[in-house]
Amino acid sequence: MSKFWSPGIAALTPYVPGEQPRQRMIKLNTNENPYPPAPGVEKVLRQFSCEQLKRYPDPESLALRDMLARTYNVTRDQVFVGNGSDEVLAFAFRAFFLHEGEALAIPEYTYSFYPVYCQLYGIELEKIALNDRWEVPLTHFPEKGHAGIAFANPNAPTGHAHSRADIKALLERQRERVVLVDEAYYGFGSESAVPLIEEHPNLLVTGTFSKSRSLAGMRIGFAIGSKELIEGLERIKDSFNSFPVDALASAAGIAALEDTQHYEECCHAIMATREATVQTLKDLDIEVLPSQANFLFVRPRRHDAVSVAAHLRASGILVRHFGTPGLSDWLRISIGTDAEMTALTDALAVQASAD
């Protein structure tokens, strides 16, 4: 505790991201895309004039928002962009979930950043237990008296996604507060809730370029919702006096959105690798939850999860183990290339055969 800190800072529990290794390892711990971004992104970066960097970027990010609006079939004023969806989520939590005496409802196991934002902004939390299939139980969210609802779809770290029809049914019961659906892992087989915003002005869908568009290093995230919600986010952004997305990231993001063929091929390759990996893991006596994301949530049966993660690490492969109570038997494994997943399953087979 430093005497220079504001009161309250010492009590914060910072988010601990997955390890970024210094030496070359097979990195299956932070759900990045194993494939490079669309070739147009590289072209944009090579042709980008440094002259442009002496100017501030467009404070309204009009070009990127227009491109997102075209991609999602909405209007520009229904789109907000920020430096990664983490920043967009931070703005949304401040803009919509701070209601005195009311708690934000989130699933018990979901993106671990949500409780961090809540602690930071003093938002009370109510955690709703997952069902016995490890799914977000949409019918268990309270109908009234809460500050809002937030969950990831597909959920992290479990990978299960609800259909658009399920989310529509939830929204029919939720008219008072904002329902935030975090679609960071959209693109790998799930349905987007974006078409529901037309009828539900309280629905905010967030997304990112970090996963399906292979641009985690660029930091581009976005939110799509009614004009009312987007205006709420803009008020927060303006008071931070920050610019939504820098000029280089904006140009790269547009190039990534333009190449739908690359996007679809990349997502299909990841889904095919995922399904092949599921089968091999099951053959190795590992429980695997069904996933519509670019990762698998698995429970080894022959060894405990910590020793499996340690064995993989020693074999040059990083996966994610969460120390969280209730999740300690499980590992989250990002989907890499076919060769990376073969290295993973080979290493697991070595441990299994050493019994």
Ligand code: PMP
């Ligand atoms: N939402 C979820 C569910 C995530 O897992 C992540 C990344 N780990 C994010 C949002 C944030 O992604 P980014 O800031 O890279 O857009």
